[in-house]
Amino acid sequence: MKEEQAFQEEKQQNVSTEEATETIQEQEEPVNEAAAMEAQEEDTEVAKLRAEAEEHQQRFLRAQADFDNFRRRTLKEKEELAKYASMKLVTELVPVLDNFERALATAQQGAETESFAKGVEMIFRQFEGVLQAEGVTAMNSVGQPFNPDFHQAIMQVESEEHEEGIVVEEVQKGYMLKDKVLRPAMVKVSM
Missing domain, CATH: 2.30.22.10 (Head domain of nucleotide exchange factor GrpE)
Structure with a gap:
């Protein structure tokens, strides 16, 4: 009987260990899913910020080219006016x-x-x-x-x-x- 009782306790302990493992896994799945969603949102935001930075860089280069053209044109007009x-x-x-x-x-x-x-x-x-x-x-x-x-x-x-x-x-x-x-x-x- 003692053996049977020990067997029952061990069985019960295994069952509660399995239940605890399942509970932990169930708790980890939402945490893992939340972390995965957060990581995906961060990647999306990083990509969005990179695209904005690239757009700003292109605008800057166009503005700089426009300014250089303006400077050359005004210099030419000034020389012609003086002439x-x-x-x-x-x-x-x-x-x-x-x-x-x-x-x-x-x-x-x-x-x-x-x-x-x-x-x-x-x-x-x-x-x-x-x-x-x-x-x-x-x-x-x-x-x-x-x-x-x-x-x-x-x-x-x-x-x-x-x-x-x-x-x-x-x-x-x-x-x-x-x-x-x-x-x-x-x-x-x-x-």
Whole structure:
């Protein structure tokens, strides 16, 4: 009987050990599932944060490229502005240059105005030198093919000396400021 009782107690102890193991396993499964879910959520969040960081990096690189382009563009505009800063002044001075030329042309007709003509010619040369220092040059149009970028045709004339489309006479001089047309030349073109 003692053996049977010992056997029963041992059996009962094994059963309670199994029940305890099952209880522990049942308690661990939710803990393991919760930990697995937490780990999965953390992985998802890490991936989301990495994607955001990559997006921010791309935005930063685009902004930096845009800034570099802006800097280059403004530098180019600034250089061009400095190059042609005197354009307005020179545009207003060109008609004065024309008047000087006209005055010299009429002064050569009379002998008594020789000293006057000499003084006006000196002023003209000085004025012309100032304009040349600013980059203003007169166009040479006569004998050149007509180009609407540089010439303004006011008349077509018949000419046996020149082919068709050649400038035969310059009515008003054209001027260039560095590499830009300041004023096109008024010309007569052969037909």
